[in-house]
Amino acid sequence: MTDSKAIPAEPRLPPDKRFILLASRLWAWVFLGLMIVFFIIAVPLAGGATFLTLRNAMNILVAITPVLLLGLGQTFVIISAGIDLSVGWVMSLASVVSAHAIRASFNAGAPLLLAATLGFLAAVGASAGVGLVNGLIIAKLKVPAFIVTLGSSFIVRGMALLFSENTTVIGLPAEIRDYGNESLFYVVNGEGGGFYAFFRPDVTGAMLRQMDRIFTWPVVITAIVVLICMFILNRTQFGRHTYAIGGNMQAALRTGIPVDRHIVKLYMLSSVTAGIAGFLSTLRFTAGSAVIGDPLLLSSIAAVIIGGVSLFGGAGSIVGTVIGALIIAVLTTGLVMMNVQAFWQFIVVGAVVIIAVLIDQSRDLILGRRGRGS
Amino acid sequence: MSEPVLSIRNLTKRFGGLTAVNTVSLDINPGEVVALLGDNGAGKSTLIKCVSGVHLPDEGEIRFEGKPVSFPKPIDARSAGIETIYQDLALANNLDVPANIFLGREVKHRYLGGLINTLNDKLMLAESEQSLATLDIQFPSLTQPIESLSGGQRQAVAIARAIYWKARLMIMDEPTNNLGVPEQQKVLELIRRLRDQGVPVILITHTMPDVFAVADRIVVMHRGRKVTEKRTGETNATELVQYMVGALDDNREAAA
Numbered sequence: 001m002t003d004s005k006a007i008p009a010e011p012r013l014p015p016d017k018r019f020i021l022l023a024s025r026l027w028a029w030v031f032l033g034l035m036i037v038f039f040i041i042a043v044p045l046a047g048g049a050t051f052l053t054l055r056n057a058m059n060i061l062v063a064i065t066p067v068l069l070l071g072l073g074q075t076f077v078i079i080s081a082g083i084d085l086s087v088g089w090v091m092s093l094a095s096v097v098s099a100h101a102i103r104a105s106f107n108a109g110a111p112l113l114l115a116a117t118l119g120f121l122a123a124v125g126a127s128a129g130v131g132l133v134n135g136l137i138i139a140k141l142k143v144p145a146f147i148v149t150l151g152s153s154f155i156v157r158g159m160a161l162l163f164s165e166n167t168t169v170i171g172l173p174a175e176i177r178d179y180g181n182e183s184l185f186y187v188v189n190g191e192g193g194g195f196y197a198f199f200r201p202d203v204t205g206a207m208l209r210q211m212d213r214i215f216t217w218p219v220v221i222t223a224i225v226v227l228i229c230m231f232i233l234n235r236t237q238f239g240r241h242t243y244a245i246g247g248n249m250q251a252a253l254r255t256g257i258p259v260d261r262h263i264v265k266l267y268m269l270s271s272v273t274a275g276i277a278g279f280l281s282t283l284r285f286t287a288g289s290a291v292i293g294d295p296l297l298l299s300s301i302a303a304v305i306i307g308g309v310s311l312f313g314g315a316g317s318i319v320g321t322v323i324g325a326l327i328i329a330v331l332t333t334g335l336v337m338m339n340v341q342a343f344w345q346f347i348v349v350g351a352v353v354i355i356a357v358l359i360d361q362s363r364d365l366i367l368g369r370r371g372r373g374s
Numbered sequence: 375m376s377e378p379v380l381s382i383r384n385l386t387k388r389f390g391g392l393t394a395v396n397t398v399s400l401d402i403n404p405g406e407v408v409a410l411l412g413d414n415g416a417g418k419s420t421l422i423k424c425v426s427g428v429h430l431p432d433e434g435e436i437r438f439e440g441k442p443v444s445f446p447k448p449i450d451a452r453s454a455g456i457e458t459i460y461q462d463l464a465l466a467n468n469l470d471v472p473a474n475i476f477l478g479r480e481v482k483h484r485y486l487g488g489l490i491n492t493l494n495d496k497l498m499l500a501e502s503e504q505s506l507a508t509l510d511i512q513f514p515s516l517t518q519p520i521e522s523l524s525g526g527q528r529q530a531v532a533i534a535r536a537i538y539w540k541a542r543l544m545i546m547d548e549p550t551n552n553l554g555v556p557e558q559q560k561v562l563e564l565i566r567r568l569r570d571q572g573v574p575v576i577l578i579t580h581t582m583p584d585v586f587a588v589a590d591r592i593v594v595m596h597r598g599r600k601v602t603e604k605r606t607g608e609t610n611a612t613e614l615v616q617y618m619v620g621a622l623d624d625n626r627e628a629a630a
Contacts, residue, residue, distance in 0.1 A: 250462060
C-alpha cells in the first residue's frame with residue numbers, strides 16, 4: 001500500500017468503458033445531429049423541399065414550444081422521482097381560463113396589453129391552484145403521485161370542458177393574434193427585402209410570402225422559461241434539493257430538507273409551466289381550447305425521457321429535455337417532408353424512447369450500479 | 375472524572391405490549407468509544423433512536439452536556455450536536471461530496487437583498503476539502519457523484535459531514551457492515567481519530583473484532599435490558615457472547 005491514510009479508490013474504468021460512458025452521455029446530441037444530416041440528404045431524395053431552411057428551423061421551434069413547456073416542469077418532477085400526469089389537461093384548462101379572462105377584460109374596455117396580462121395571470125393562477133392541490137395530496141397524504149395526478153387530470157379535464165363553450169372559447173380580440181404569431185426579428189427574402197427587428201415590415205402580396213418570422217413571441221417566452229428553469233435547477237438550493245429528494249428521499253428527510261414543502265412547490269412549478277403553454281396557445285390561435293393539451297402529455301414525457309431524465313429520479317437536466325423535444329420535432333417535421341404517412345411518426349418516436357432508456361440502462365450496467373437510493 | 379457528555383437514566387420505551395427498552399441507564403464520557411452490543415431485537419437500535427430523536431422515550435431522562443433534553447424530531451438532536459450515522463448513511467448518491475456534506479445546509483450567494491440566491495459551490499468545495507483533510511481522508515475527486523465511491527469512502531463522507539457540522543456526540547450504526555477488510559480498518563481508524571479529537575462515539579455493532587479494536591467500554595443489551603457494562607480490557611469475546619445470548623446477566627436480581 002503506497003499511502004496508508006488514503007482510503008482505497010475504486011480502480012479507474014478501462015478506456016473502452018470510459019468511451020462507452022461518454023458516448024452514452026452525449027448520444028442525444030449525436031443522434032440529433034445525425035438525424036438532421038439524414039433529413040438534409042433524404043428529404044430531397046424523397047421528393048421533398050430543402051430540409052435545412054431558416055423557415056423550417058423556425059417552424060420546428062414554434063412546434064416544440066408547448067411540448068417543451070410541459071416537459072420543463074415535468075423534468076423537475078421526474079428528477080424528484082415523481083410524475084405529473086395532469087399537465088396536459090392543465091394546459092387545456094389554462095388555455096380556456098385565459099381566453100375567458102382576455103375576452104371579458106377586453107370587452108370591459110381594458111387595453112389589449114392589459115387584457116393579455118390578465119389572461120396570463122388567470123392561466124398561471126388556475127394552473128398553480130391545480131399544482132398546489134396535487135402537491136398537498138402527494139406530500140401530506142402520501143398518495144402516490146401517479147394516482148393523484150391521474151385523478152386530478154380527469155378532474156381538470158372536466159373543469160376545462162365545463163368552462164369552455166363546447167370545447168372552444170372564441171370571440172377574442174383579433175389583435176391578440178399578433179402576440180402569439182408576430183416575432184422578434186423578420187427576414188424578407190428576395191429583392192427589396194432585408195432584416196427587421198421588433199416591428200413587422202410593411203410588406204404585402206408576394207413579398208409577404210417571402211417573409212420569415214424569426215423567434216415568434218411564444219418561442220421567446222419559452223426560451224426565457226428554459227433559461228429560468230436551467231438557473232433554478234443548476235444554480236439554486238431548490239434545484240439541489242430536487243436532485244437530493246430524487247436521489248435519496250430518506251437522506252433528504254434526515255438532513256432536514258423540508259421535503260413536503262418542496263414537493264408541493266415542484267407540482268406547482270410543473271402545473272405553471274403547463275399553464276404558460278396553455279396561455280401561449282390561446283394567443284397563437286386567438287381562442288381557448290379545452291382539447292389542446294391532452295395529446296401533448298405523452299410527447300412531453302417522451303421528450304423528458306429521451307433527454308436522459310431517469311424515471312427513478314435523481315438524474316436529468318433541462319438541456320436534455322430541450323434536446324429531447326427537438327429530436328421529436330425534427331423527426332416529425334422530417335418525416336412529414338419526406339411524405340411519409342403521418343402515423344409512422346408515432347412508431348419512430350416510440351422506438352427512440354425505448355432506445356433512450358436502453359442506453360441509460362447500459363450505462364448503469366457499465367458502472368455496476370444496482371439502482372439508486374441507499 | 376469529568377462530567378459525562380451523555381447521560382441516560384432509567385430510560386424505557388414501549389411499543390404496545392412490547393417493552394423494547396427497559397429501564398436502561400448509560401453514561402458516555404468525553405473522548406470515549408462505547409460499543410453497544412446485542413442480538414437482533416435486544417433494543418439497542420430503539421435505545422439509540424430515543425437519543426437521536428426518532429423515538430420519544432416513555433420514561434426516564436436523557437441529559438446531554440449536563441442539561442436535560444428532549445428531541446421530538448431527529449433534526450432537534452442534530453442541532454444539539456448529536457449526529458447519527460445509520461447504515462444507509464443518509465447520503466444522496468447522485469450528488470457529489472460537497473453537495474452531500476452541505477445537504478440541507480447549503481451555503482448561498484445572496485443577490486438583490488436575498489431575493490435571488492445561488493449556491494456557493496466554490497466555498498462548499500473548499501470547506502469540504504478542508505474538512506476531509508482534518509480527518510486525513512484523501513479522494514481522487516470530490517466533484518463526482520458519490521455513487522462512484524467505495525463503501526468506505528462514503529462512510530468517510532458521512533463522518534466528515536458530521537464533523538464539519540460540529541458533532542459533539544457521534545452514534546454509528548454498524549459502520550463496518552458490507553465493507554471489505556481494508557476498508558473496515560480505515561473506518562475503525564477514523565473512529566479512533568474522532569476519539570482523539572475528543573468526540574465520543576457510540577458504536578452499535580455485531581462485529582466482535584471491531585469492538586476490541588476501538589471500544590474503550592462495552593455495554594451489552596439483551597431483551598431490552600442492559601445486562602452488563604465492562605471495560606474492554608476486563609472481558610473477552612466468549613464472555614460477551616454469553617451476555618448477548620442471555621446466559622450471563624449482571625442485573626438479573628435488579629430487574630426481577
